[in-house]
Amino acid sequence: MPIVNRVSDLHADIAAWRQDIHAHPELLYDVHRTASVVADKLRAFGCDEVVTGLGDTGVVGVIHGRAPAKGEMRVIGLRADMDALPIEEDTGLPYQSKTFGKMHACGHDGHTAMLLGAARYLAETRNFAGTAIVIFQPAEEGGNGAEKMIKDGLIDRFGIDQVYGMHNRPGLPLGQFSIRSGPSMASTDRINIEIEGKGGHAARPHNAIDTLLVGTQLVGQLQSIVSRSIDPLESAVISICEFHAGNAHNVIPQKARLTGTVRTLKAEIRDLVEKRMHEVVAGVARMTGARIDLNYQRETPVLVNHDAQVDIAARVAAEIVGEQNVLVGVPPVMGGEDFAFMLRARPGAFINVGNGDSAPLHHPAYNFNDEAIVFGTSYWIKLVESTLAA
Template sequence: MPVVNRIADYADEMKTWRRHLHQIPELEFDLPKTSAYVAERLREIGVDELHTGIAQTGMVAIITGQGDGPTIGLRADMDALPITEETGVDHASTHAGKMHACGHDGHTTMLLGAAKYLVETRNFSGRVALIFQPAEEEGGGAGIMVQEGIMDRFDIDQVYGIHNMPGAPLGEFVTSPGPLMAAVDTFTINIQGRGGHGAMPHETKDPVMAACGIATAIQTIVSRNNYALDDLVISVTQIHTGTVNNVIPDTAYINGTVRTFDAEVQKMVMQRMADIAQGQAISYGVTAELDYEIGYPSTTNHAENAKFAADVAREISGDDRVTDDAAPEMGAEDFSYMLLARPGAYLFMGQGDGAGLHHPKYDFNDDASPIGASFFARLVERAQPIG
């Protein structure tokens, strides 16, 4: 694998960083140990500026190159998941019920490796802004960092990010111009009926049957209201109601997720879901209240930046190990907020066989760290060459 030679020399050090981060997983914005460790490494590396306390525990580090030029942003997420680890590795989580099951410890390590190289060589013009972000999994930390003004404050001109991809060959890169990942919304429908004895349903207004009717009818939005070539997923993931076998309850609760790429499709879903909830409620003699929460927007790459990033990836991994026309997927990513604020691109990078993302047996492949760090470093050198 043609990683940058100097970065290859960091492999053992990067493994130490990554495995320490893996042992101290923290959630959402509450990352005191993680952010302190990252800040300590950045100071050791010798970045020119370190700005902490952004979006609570996020930070931006600045490295200055040789000569005037723009600022390129590179982002890594730092938060973990509320999952109990089952890897059995020596560096397993020491925080009960929390683990790095999505590889953010690896993402952070890749960016630290790139930082070490860029400080040593400074073979670029302008500046690099290293964005270490909290709360990707829950909370939209990227959006908060954008709201707090990092793009203007640090004069960031373009921005890039990577996510590891278990199951894909080590070092394979995948991206695409345009939509890459979906917008994600959450819906909750609270149903109020009138409970009673299970032997006397005629005396009740049954929220259980209403919940079943609403959950089934919602699926017609995909099959009958949406144009077949417009991507849309609606999944009912929870129905909670009742306590015992001979009592019809008073209430029921429905919850689920909506994935879209197009704002008009999203708007249609919101309206149809409201109509269906109310119409079904009337037919069952109950009331239904829809709470529709708009979440992360679609992760949409800028075409020119995606092409450039794919070219850099080819330099690192070879032409036959880069896919630059990948089909969009229905997962979501809050890097989308940064791509709404500035041109840029997001890529997936293979890390070989192993448990999938968000699985209790997942562990980041340390062999991937020098590859990702090399990609970030060459991205900067090619985007902002000296002279």
């Protein structure tokens, strides 16, 4: 296939870009170096327009096809994320992170590099009708950068009709893609719980309100929401991931703090979990005499793929790797992804590309597999040329 052959020719360059980005990870909206590298390359490729600072540090490239748009489909958006994670890298790679406590542990370096490779090819060939918009987003890892770019005019300013995203998937073999219609990734909510009891001497617990005991009771009762308030055929996760209390072995602490996350796949289940959490917190407070404050913050919504665009994405992927290597209808996952905001704004689909037998995402030993570049970059190119056929 000509596309795959040309991407193979570009592979060394794309891998070099990826490794450079990997060595210089940046967090959330503070992706100034990465955004500058992206913008400079898009200009060098000959994009018709390069916009920086959208959604704080996002970058957008505009590439017009060599023919006028046909029919209703005029503009397609392709999105990659740029930010890294606050994790200390443990890979020992020659291009390991040069910044202590930060690393590309989710493959956003690979996502950015693959979309840059597609932008270079599309700007060279322009073998499509209409306009391709390449979107480089900050703050996917907990900052809702997608929502901020939309609020900053991304969709309307560029007239995007459909929007597509891609993520690498450890454990999915190289040369394979996976996708599903409907709810595909969970909503993500953050919970912060402050407990105030009555501190005292460890030898006189009857004169205190023990916040450690209150906290442990609360954790157990919160888990009963999933096991006893949610239909077993539905999906929900409540995970308390931090518990801070006390600083001495013989003092009952006055205060405790818990933080965690809630994941659901349906809006009504999300509403129910939030309601029951407030009820459980109030009940434990009455039972123990402690004051408990729950701060429930909704972050990203459920990522819902659109049926028609899933069909398009699966067909394009099959043209790259063969129908037998495109897994359609895979189970949803309880991880979150703020591309969900873009799919609420426009029809589209989010697809996974195989990263092979690698360490899992968000792990200190994770590394994006450069052998996946040819598949991901070719998918982006074929998606544009198919959807905006000249």
